Amino acid sequence: MKTIKKLAALCLCVLLAINMNTAVYAGVLDDIIGDKPVENTEDVEDTEVEDASYDTENVTESINTAIDAEPAKTSVSFSDIGSHWAKKWIENAYDLGFVSGYKDGTFKPDNPVTRAEFSTMLNKAIQIEITEKINFSDVSDKNWFYNEIKKSVAAGFFSGYENNTFRPDNPITRQEVSKVVSGAITTGNIDGEGATLLKDYNTIQEWAKESVNTVYNKGYILGYPDKTYMPSKALTRGEAVKIIFEIVDNENIEYGFNITNYNETYSSAVVVGNLNVLDSVGNGNVYIKNVVVLGDIVISAKNVNSVVLTDVKARNIIVESENNPVKIVYNDNVTIANS
Template sequence: MIIKKIAVLGLCISLTINSVAYAGVLDSIIDESTTVEELDTEDSNEKEDSATEDLSEEDTTVEEPAVITAKFSDIEGHWAKNWINEAIKLGFVSGYDDGTFKPDRTITRAEFSKLLNGALKTEKKADFNFTDVKSSEWFYDEVRKSVASGFFSGYENNTFRPNNPIKREEVAKVVSSAMTTGGVDGEGATLLSDYGTVQEWAKPSVNAVYNKGYILGYPDKTYQPAKALTRAEAVKIIYEIIENENIEYGINITNYDELYTSAVVVGDINILDSVGTGNVYLKNVVVLGDIVIHATKANTVQLTDVTARNIVVKGENNPVKIVK
């Protein structure tokens, strides 16, 4: 079985979606005739849909990966050495031609997109209308993948700003769209001394990723939301996601009256006709793509703590009910 399943035969429950924890991720319902999806662009000072962080001095209380021999000439003795080497083994980072990694160099929005896409092995691409991302640029397809997965949208002036360093609060927003949040409620980052300086659009994400342990505060009890992320910090954050999330790849739901729970699904979830007239339950699931309902006789699809870029209902006059 692709996702952990728990039988819920005869269960009748009312589920609600946690929209706060996933603010900024598109969750629209469209029919099969829809051909163009409008991107949700946001202002950088109020609604930016990305996130960043700097961990060089951050409180890294999580267990470090096993020590292995450093490959790069400039990471020996660096706090992130073991995370960098593990990321190399997983294949989502590389260094420079001179044999260095430059761990303390800041990372841009485009570069962070490439790292996250590579680590999660995203393939689905979406069109966009960013005026500053040209098809000739090396990051063109990386931005398309990030948009398709719901990691990034853009700014209200239709720009992506690919070469801007990504900030800690922006990284929190991106990371929150690639993790499950069930059972991680708490005050978390709200107890840090500068939490009040976090922009409103980023606060739910900053607190969620803090509670999950992916982006913590500094020893002086600050978060420093506007600080630019470094390459080393980006590697650590993404490595922790890969190690701690239950990541699945594009699934088909064929059984009815079962609960599909606790997973990050890369690609689409397809609900097929074989579910018959039964119900489908999804809980604490992040879909880095679409939920596509092919079933034309299903009674209800019930969602709680579920996010997806779109919910697509196939079939003309499909009577399926979607309960959130």
């Protein structure tokens, strides 16, 4: 019986060793199999077996928890960004999964970024999934960026050139990026003079000036220390990462959204996917203000009185019920791409 007692005690100590330090379980061993006589052997054996079973379950649970736990993600360390001004944004962007480096371990932060590359970065960061047919003469379904350009066109970020080209390998300029970014952010209630006080403001193309002022006022694309904007300068990879990361970090991004209450205002959001006006709004009014919908506004409510839009951008407005007499009110700054 004494031999059995010692074996049971040793088993218990092995189990305890997993969760206790050596000094502690050594003391337990001395207490159990030391020189002191045990008067009630049966009671001790029962207690030891019960305790051993309990500890085994705890150890098993601890091991399973350790196996199931997801390891913490660590930032990559590119060999050429150690002292670069964009280092923290590059590492954060890598952790979010919308950029990667080169096979030689570099990031090349000062290299120009192409239109196809910027399209891909922005799509991945905001998680664009919708696509639209494209027929650009210089984009083939064999190109690595084919699906990304389909997504960018569907989201309204890019539209191509008048001669039906996209020019995917061209470096994207700062004024072009301003135009693209302005389509991915909320733009209502913005105050400021924009880039108008910069020395080279008059060199910005007319089609880009409104967008340049918008992104300048929101702080996404500012001027250089010499008070210039350099609108025709190619954007660098470091600049692209900073701009996109700050959009993701600062905009209120929703992934699909359902409006279910009437006479309330849904405002200040970027909706990735569709914004749905559901039947639960009844026969009240729906107000949508300062919202970018990277998809469609879908009105399935059968009896809604009106949908009032202010500072809204969307791809389409779709009224699902043919018999729905819904009134759509367009206030200031409403852009529906396919209206």
